[in-house]
Amino acid sequence: MENSTPDIQRIKDESPFNLPKLRKYFPAWLRNFLPIGGGHHHREEEKTLFGFLAFLISESFIFAVFIISYIALRATAETWIPPGVKGPEMSAQTLLSSIILLSSSIVIYFAERALKKRKIARFRLLWLMTVLMGAFFLYAEVKEWLGNDFSPSTGLLGSTYYLLTGFHGLHVAVGIILLTAMLIRSFIPRIYQKGHYGVTAISLFWHFVDVLWIVLFSLIYLWRG
Amino acid sequence: MPNNLVHGVTLPESESKHTLAESEKNWRRYFTFNTDHKVIGVQYLVTAFTFFLIGGLLAMIVRAELITPASDLVDRPFYNSLFTIHGTVMIFLWIIPSIAGLSNYVVPLAIGAKDMAFPKLNAIGFWLVPVGGIVLISSFFLPGGAAQAGWWNYPPLSLQNPSGNIINGELFWILSIVILGISSIMTAVNFVTTIVWLRAPGMTYFRLPILVWATLTAQLMQLIYLPALTGVALMLLADLTLGANFFRPTAQGDPVLYQHLFWFYSHPTVYVWVLPIFGIFSEIIPAFTRNPLFGYRSVALATISFVPITGFVWAHHMFASGTPEWLRILFMFSTELVAIPTGIKVFAWTATIWKSKLHLETPMLFAMGGVMMFLFAGITGVMLGAMPFDLHVNNTYFIVGHFHYIVYNTITMALFGGIYYWFPKISGRMYLEGLGKLHFWLTFIGANLCFFPMFPLGLQGMVRRISSYDPQYVDWNILASLGSFLLGVSILPFIANIAFSWLQGKKATKNPWLATGLEWTTSSPPPKENFEEIPVVDFPPYDYGRDKYSHPHLANR
Numbered sequence: 001m002e003n004s005t006p007d008i009q010r011i012k013d014e015s016p017f018n019l020p021k022l023r024k025y026f027p028a029w030l031r032n033f034l035p036i037g038g039g040h041h042h043r044e045e046e047k048t049l050f051g052f053l054a055f056l057i058s059e060s061f062i063f064a065v066f067i068i069s070y071i072a073l074r075a076t077a078e079t080w081i082p083p084g085v086k087g088p089e090m091s092a093q094t095l096l097s098s099i100i101l102l103s104s105s106i107v108i109y110f111a112e113r114a115l116k117k118r119k120i121a122r123f124r125l126l127w128l129m130t131v132l133m134g135a136f137f138l139y140a141e142v143k144e145w146l147g148n149d150f151s152p153s154t155g156l157l158g159s160t161y162y163l164l165t166g167f168h169g170l171h172v173a174v175g176i177i178l179l180t181a182m183l184i185r186s187f188i189p190r191i192y193q194k195g196h197y198g199v200t201a202i203s204l205f206w207h208f209v210d211v212l213w214i215v216l217f218s219l220i221y222l223w224r225g
Numbered sequence: 226m227p228n229n230l231v232h233g234v235t236l237p238e239s240e241s242k243h244t245l246a247e248s249e250k251n252w253r254r255y256f257t258f259n260t261d262h263k264v265i266g267v268q269y270l271v272t273a274f275t276f277f278l279i280g281g282l283l284a285m286i287v288r289a290e291l292i293t294p295a296s297d298l299v300d301r302p303f304y305n306s307l308f309t310i311h312g313t314v315m316i317f318l319w320i321i322p323s324i325a326g327l328s329n330y331v332v333p334l335a336i337g338a339k340d341m342a343f344p345k346l347n348a349i350g351f352w353l354v355p356v357g358g359i360v361l362i363s364s365f366f367l368p369g370g371a372a373q374a375g376w377w378n379y380p381p382l383s384l385q386n387p388s389g390n391i392i393n394g395e396l397f398w399i400l401s402i403v404i405l406g407i408s409s410i411m412t413a414v415n416f417v418t419t420i421v422w423l424r425a426p427g428m429t430y431f432r433l434p435i436l437v438w439a440t441l442t443a444q445l446m447q448l449i450y451l452p453a454l455t456g457v458a459l460m461l462l463a464d465l466t467l468g469a470n471f472f473r474p475t476a477q478g479d480p481v482l483y484q485h486l487f488w489f490y491s492h493p494t495v496y497v498w499v500l501p502i503f504g505i506f507s508e509i510i511p512a513f514t515r516n517p518l519f520g521y522r523s524v525a526l527a528t529i530s531f532v533p534i535t536g537f538v539w540a541h542h543m544f545a546s547g548t549p550e551w552l553r554i555l556f557m558f559s560t561e562l563v564a565i566p567t568g569i570k571v572f573a574w575t576a577t578i579w580k581s582k583l584h585l586e587t588p589m590l591f592a593m594g595g596v597m598m599f600l601f602a603g604i605t606g607v608m609l610g611a612m613p614f615d616l617h618v619n620n621t622y623f624i625v626g627h628f629h630y631i632v633y634n635t636i637t638m639a640l641f642g643g644i645y646y647w648f649p650k651i652s653g654r655m656y657l658e659g660l661g662k663l664h665f666w667l668t669f670i671g672a673n674l675c676f677f678p679m680f681p682l683g684l685q686g687m688v689r690r691i692s693s694y695d696p697q698y699v700d701w702n703i704l705a706s707l708g709s710f711l712l713g714v715s716i717l718p719f720i721a722n723i724a725f726s727w728l729q730g731k732k733a734t735k736n737p738w739l740a741t742g743l744e745w746t747t748s749s750p751p752p753k754e755n756f757e758e759i760p761v762v763d764f765p766p767y768d769y770g771r772d773k774y775s776h777p778h779l780a781n782r
Contacts, residue, residue, distance in 0.1 A: 047342055051418040058410050058448045065456035065486055069471065077477055153468035156477055163463060163471075 045197035052201040056208055063212055066167060070160045070219060082155040088148070090221040097140035098217055101172075104133035105210045108203045115196055120186065127183050130206065134176045141169050164216050171209045178202045258352065260344035262333050263751065265351050267651060269326025270644070272351075273319050276358055277637075280314035281713060283307050288675075288709035291702050296693035302387070304692040305373035306394065310361065312376030313398065316494075317405045318358045320636055324501045325350075325412050327643050328440045330651060332416065334744035335434050337425025337762065339754040342418035346411050353408035357401045364397035372398035375690065377487060380472035380480050384464055391466065399462045406455040413447035416440055425743065427762035431522060434742055434766050436504030438528045443497045445532050450497075454490035457483060484546055488539035495631065496531050496563075502636050503528070503570050505643040506592050510577050512646075512740040513589035517767040519576035520569070527566035534562055544612050545619045553612050560610035567603060571596065587661030588738075591642025594669050598634035602627060605680070620690075623683025629676040633712075638668060641719065648723070649737045653750045654730030660722040667715030675708025741768045 074080055081087040111126035145165075150158045182202055185191055192199070254264055255271070287307050290298040299307065333341055341347045364371040369388020372378065372395045386393055420441045424433070433441075461483070463469035470476035472483045511518045518524065540548055540556040548556075574596055583589065605627040609615050618624065641664070648656050678701035687698045694702070736745040741764075747756050 047418060047422045050422060051343060051414050054414045054417050054448055055410070058414070058452050061449060061452035062456040062459075065453050065489075066460075069460065069482060069486070072482060073471070073477075073479060076479070079477075151468075152463060153470065156470055159463065159469035159471050159478075162467075163460065163469070167459075 045200075049197050049201055049204075052204065056205065060208070060212075063167070066160075066164055067215065067219065070164060073156050073160060074223070077156055079155075081157055082150075085150045085154060085157070087150070087157060088144075088161055088220055091144075093140055094144060094221065097137045098213065100133050101137040101213055102210055104130045104137075105207050107133065108206050112199060112203050115192060115199055120192070124183060124186055127179065127186075131176055131179045131183065134172055134179070134206075138169060138172050138176070141165060141172075161220060164220065168209070168212060168216055171212075175202070175206050175209055178205065258348055260340070260348050261753065262329050262341045262344065262347060263651075263755075265347055266326045266328075266330030268351055269322050269329055269354070272355055272358070273323035273326060276314050276318035277323070278716070279362065280311050280319055281716070283311040283314070285709055285713050287311060288706040290692050291694070292706040294694050294696045294699050294702075299692070301692055302370060302373060305375075305690075306365065306371040308690060309372050309375050309378075309398075310365070313361060313372075313401075314358070315632065316376060317402065318354065318361070320498045320632065320640075321405070321409060321494075322354050323640055324443075324498060325409075327505075327640070327647070328416065328436075328501060329412075331647060331744055332437055332440050333419060333423070334650075334747065334751060334755055335437055335742055336420060336423060336428055337743045337756065337760045338419060338423035339756070341415050342423055343415050347415050350408045350411035350415065353404055353411075357404035357408065360397050360404065361401035364394040364401075367392060367394055367397065369393050377491070378461070379487075380461060380464065380478075380483050381474060383461065384473065386465070395465060396462070399458050399465065402458045403455055403462070406451055406458065409447050409451055410455070413444040413451070416444035417448060420444075425760050425762055428743075431525065432762055432764075432766055433525070434504070435507035435518065435521070435524055435528065436501065438525045439500040439504030439507075442528050442531055443500045446493050446497050446535060449532070450490045450493040450536070452490075453486050454494075457486040457490075460486075481543070481546055481548075484543050485539070488542040489536075492539045492542060493535040496535050498636055499631065500528060500531060502595070502639040505639045505646070506574055506596055507570075508740075508742070509588045509592040509642055509646050510574050510596075511767045511769055512738045513584045513586065513592075514578050514581035515584075515769050516577050516581045517765075517769050519573045519579075521766060523569050524573045527569040530566050531563075534559070534566070538563060541610055541612075541615070544615045557610060557612045561607060563610075564603070564607050571600065571603070587656070587658060587665060588642045588646035590662065590665045591638050591645065591668075594665065595635050595639040595642060598630055598638060598672070602630035602635050605630065618683050620688050621683035622679040622687050622689055625689050626676050626679030626683060629679070634672045634676060638672070641665075641668065644723075646738070647744075648726070649733030650744060650749050650751070652727045652730070653733055653748075654726050655733050655737065656722050656726040656730060660718045664715060664718040664722065667711060667718065671708050671711035671715050673708070675705050675712055678702070678705040678708075741766070 107126050108130045111123050111130060114120075114122040114126060145162075150161075152158050152162045179202060182199055185198070254261075255268055259265065259268075286299065287304070290296070290304060290307075296304070329341070329347070333339070361371075367388070368390060369386075372383070373387070374383035374395070378395075378398065383395055386395060388394070420433075420437060460469070460471045464471055464473060464478075470478040472478045472480045474480055507518055507524060537559040538556060540552055541560040544553055544556075578593075585593075605623070609618070609624065609627055645656060645661055648654075682698055682701045682705075685698065687694055733749045735748055737749075738745070743756075743760055743762070744751075746760060
């Protein structure tokens with residue numbers, strides 16, 4: 001750290017969290033996330049990213065609650081799909097929109113890389129592609145909802161299905177809004193020259209939403225019996 | 226060594242009189258969307274205290290009803306709403322926001338930061354509190370009245386909707402919980418980031434005051450466990466409004482699942498409240514005994530150990546809910562485990578006080594009273610953690626007594642102590658010692674008079690949540706009701722004291738308690754960005770007893 005007076009250095013060496021060996025084997029990114037000695041530094045981006053990560057951890061616990069409830073209810077239910085109801089079917093469109101959502105994670109990764117290399121036009125193109133892919137997923141999901149022959153009040157199946165897909169869909173929608181906002185922001189001259197932690201944070205969010213979909217997809221469409 | 230070095234901290238040569246005068250005049254900022262953590266801290270405290278008065282009023286109506294065995298003062302549905310909203314207000318609108326307020330004020334100062342990590346988020350988090358509170362209180366005026374299912378709000382009782390309207394008290398209760406939950410998650414993100422990132426140079430983790438350790442622990446727990454409550458509230462909302470079946474036993478739903486998810490947050494939340502309270506004890510007791518905190522590192526590690534431990538204790542609330550036997554025994558042991566880190570702290574405070582010269586000013590009185598009351602609360606807690614005993618007193622006033630020894634006799638008492646302790650820093654003025662002591666004795670006597678009778682009542686088998694009871698319980702109930710009215714009276718000297726002192730009190734110096742800790746190295750009240758220059762820390766916490774301040778004559782201050 002730049003403000004290391006000899007005194008501070010001594011403190012750092014004495015502190016149990018600052019053993020030189022530990023520092024040596026600590027991955028650099030972890031050291032960035034957990035500043036050890038304390039100190040006012042001007043790494044605004046990392047601070048904000050840390051806060052965002054904390055928020056995502058909190059967010060993942062809401063999903064955990066919903067997922068655990070789904071598993072617990074489904075594992076103990078006598079009849080999961082009520083008689084006369086077809087239940088959520090994995091149609092070709094569901095599969096297609098899921099694949100598109102998951103591949104948008106790859107696209108956004110390349111968009112981020114393009115920005116790091118300062119290729120702003122390429123960044124905008126790939127970023128726009130992510131937005132469109134997300135929008136397609138949302139469109140397909142709403143279409144699936146309208147085609148379903150069950151509602152939230154149809155047994156536990158309907159309740160859990162709409163809770164999981166609805167809460168996830170809400171995240172996709174929020175993601176699209178944030179992505180669009182960052183796209184519009186990119187037209188402000190020199191906005192991303194100092195750093196682009198907003199882009200990093202939102203792409204982190206997007207990966208989060210995508211990974212969650214893998215879990216939800218397996219639970220809703222692949223769990224048989 | 227330059228003579229402006231105290232405890233190795235460089236003090237500014239002159240206090241900034243300019244900013245001080247300016248900020249003092251501008252009281253309007255407390256009513257605006259301000260991003261200064263000090264303003265937000267005061268906003269939190271005043272808002273929370275207002276809700277405390279409302280919640281206290283509801284409690285006094287409950288106690289007035291219980292003064293006679295018959296149900297004769299209010300009708301029964303209204304009685305249900307009274308204790309439901311009393312509990313909800315006291316927990317979500319008094320304890321949580323007042324702790325958020327005190328931490329908001331003190332923590333950035335104590336770690337040598339200019340402000341919280343995300344000042345705007347901080348302000349949004351605060352303004353959601355009055356919104357959630359108004360939603361909750363306004364539900365009294367809906368047709369059918371406020372929610373009636375208790376602050377734990379178990380389905381299927383909470384899904385009954387006696388009024389038959391779509392807009393009902395239960396809906397408002399859930400909305401309020403979701404709003405306040407979002408506010409708390411914002412605050413938690415902010416605190417954790419602030420403590421990890423904004424510590425002053427040299428402020429290593431093992432130099433943080435225990436209050437900061439406790440805030441870090443409590444807010445980490447909010448971050449991890451609170452989403453469970455928000456999630457379960459959303460599920461209940463779906464059941465209530467969309468006709469979903471998560472907790473409807475008639476449609477294969479599982480009401481016990483609600484209890485699991487609810488207590489997965491709502492037990493850890495007790496530590497979210499009480500750990501900052503332990504932090505306040507750990508600040509006040511060393512300052513008024515002039516001793517360093519005994520076993521600082523053990524206390525710090527005991528504090529942080531609550532994050533994992535509390536994740537495995539929730540089911541002790543469900544010993545009587547048809548929980549499988551192996552689970553009950555498992556949770557009995559994990560629950561009793563909590564007594565270890567808690568015991569470490571009580572020993573640390575006792576050892577700090579041991580053989581010291583006590584300075585019994587108001588904050589110290591409240592702290593010692595709080596620790597003493599916590600012994601009762603903790604020991605009855607250990608008793609309740611033992612499953613056979615818990616099954617015996619399940620759903621009786623014993624539980625109510627234990628809980629109120631925690632939330633009033635320990636938490637509220639310590640909060641008052643904390644407010645008196647930091648009042649000179651917050652307002653720049655001293656409070657009146659005489660009124661403060663009067664407040665303490667009224668609170669101490671009133672709280673014990675109100676809540677102690679609940680232990681014998683519970684052991685004799687009086688069940689809670691009812692407005693009429695068997696006449697054999699009447700004597701203890703009269704005592705408890707008198708105690709509750711005394712508690713109502715005890716607030717008056719506090720209000721008078723704070724209002725008078727803030728306007729007319731004697732000017733406070735920078736460090737009236739001659740305490741260590743960075744917040745006492747800046748002016749009272751602190752300037753806009755807290756410190757004239759960023760402090761550099763090279764001394765341990767609780768550095769009492771080895772310098773010229775070791776035996777100060779506090780009386781001649």
